[in-house]
Amino acid sequence: MIEVVEIIAGALMLLFAILAIESKKLINSVIYMSLMSLLSVVSFIIMKAPDVGITEAVIGSGLVTFLFVITLTQIKKTGDTK
Template sequence: MGIIEISEIIIGLILILFGIMAVSSKKVLNSIIYLSIMSMLAVVSFVFMKSPDVGITEAVIGSGMATALFLFTLFSAKKEGDK
């Protein structure tokens, strides 16, 4: 096994760990952060699989836009609850 295969396995295990943490977290903000980290790790795994176009799309849509949408919705809902 080379260094690439070992790093793919480690990133895959960390990806699974952050997925479990995102689902089992009690705080919504922590879940959003864990999902963002999970998406960035998916970008790295796509690059390891030699598909950088899918990795770039995941970085823009999954990490960027989805995280921003989740955070905007969370903070908007908190402002509505304050009124």
């Protein structure tokens, strides 16, 4: 059962990484990276490393995504996008 979840999480992480790279819109790339980070939290929990999983959830999924979104909104306000 756990092996199936590991395989699915790994495949989805790979899919979201490819989508983040290939996406034309920056906000979609940020969303895909956040989803990939959340799946890595699941992987860490499965590997019995809950402390690393919690850290990844707070820093990787939460704070980094928040900073990327704030940066994108600030860029759009100033009109520096090309």
